[in-house]
Structures are given as structure tokens and as C-alpha cells.
Amino acid sequence: MTLPLIVAGLGFSAAAGQTDLTASLVGGAVGFGLFAAIGQVYFKRNGREGLxxxxxxxxxxAGTWLGWNALPATLLIASGGALAFALIARRTAxxxxxxxWIALGFFVLWLTRHSLSGE
Known part of the structure; x- marks a missing residue:
């Protein structure tokens, strides 16, 4: 399901103009590379998947739809939501x-962007 979402994000950005397409390509590469690297480091340190x-x-x-500059905010919303859930549900183990939570951050930023721009 995520690969068609990536392709759709690139298509959406291509239709919007060249500058947006560049931000979209960089966002997709950085978004994947960052999380893949974090997951690899965690696996090497702990011997099991963590991400x-x-x-x-x-x-x-999220990077292809929103651009690279929205990734920190997406991660902040996702991390904050997951942390709040863990604290409220008292999930310690x-x-x-x-x-x-990534999807929540992605959706909130996409919805905010499109409701502010009137699209």
C-alpha cells in the first residue's frame, strides 16, 4: 500500500511544478533513508527489529506528498502522539x-496545508 502512495505523491508533485517535484523527491529519499538507517542501527545494537x-x-x-521540509513536523506529531498514547495507556512494556502515528502526522499536515490554501 505504501509504494503506490509514494508514486501518487510524486505524481501530485509533478503536476504542481518542478520546484515541488524536487522537494518531493528529496523528501521521499530523506524520509526513507532516515528511518531505514535508524532501523538498521537499532537492529545491529539489539539484534531485533525496532523500526x-x-x-x-x-x-x-509523507516526504513525497509534503516535501522534505515537512518531515520534522511529521515526525514531531508522530512521536508526540505515540508518547501520549503510551503514557495514557500506561504501556511500559x-x-x-x-x-x-506517522500516518496521523502525515494526515494532519496534509489537511492543514490544503485547508489553509483553500484547495
Whole structure:
């Protein structure tokens, strides 16, 4: 599901103009590369997956739709949401899926951008 989302983000950016396409390409590459690198470091240190490539592909999709400059805000919303969930649910052990929180940050920023621009 994430690969078609990446392609759609690139297509959307290409239709908007060359500058947006560059930001979209950089966003996809940086988004994937950052999460893939974090996941690889975690795996090497702990011997188990902590951040999968699905998260990296979803973050790349956010980068293609929103551009590279929106990735820090997407990550901030995702991390804050996951942390709030963990504290409210008192989840101290086990895993919390990060994908839904990435999707939340992605959606909030996309919706904000399009509601402010009137599109």
C-alpha cells in the first residue's frame, strides 16, 4: 500500500511544478533513508527489529506528498502522539506500532496545508 502512495505523491508533485517535484523527491529519499538507517542501527545494537521498512516507506510517502521540509513536523506529531498514547495507556512494556502515528502526522499536515490554501 505504501509504494503506490509514494508514486501518487510524486505524481501530485509533478503536476504542481518542478520546484515541488524536487522537494518531493528529496523528501521521499530523506524520509526513507532516515528511518531505514535508524532501523538498521537499532537492529545491529539489539539484534531485533525496532523500526521496520514499512515505517520507512510510509515516512517516504509523507516526504513525497509534503516535501522534505515537512518531515520534522511529521515526525514531531508522530512521536508526540505515540508518547501520549503510551503514557495514557500506561504501556511500559511491549511494542507500539509507529505506522499509525506517522500516518496521523502525515494526515494532519496534509489537511492543514490544503485547508489553509483553500484547495
Amino acid at each position: 521496520g521498512l514499512g515505517d520507512a516507506k510510509l515516512f517516504a510517502a 511491549g511494542h507500539i506500532a509507529f505506522g499509525p
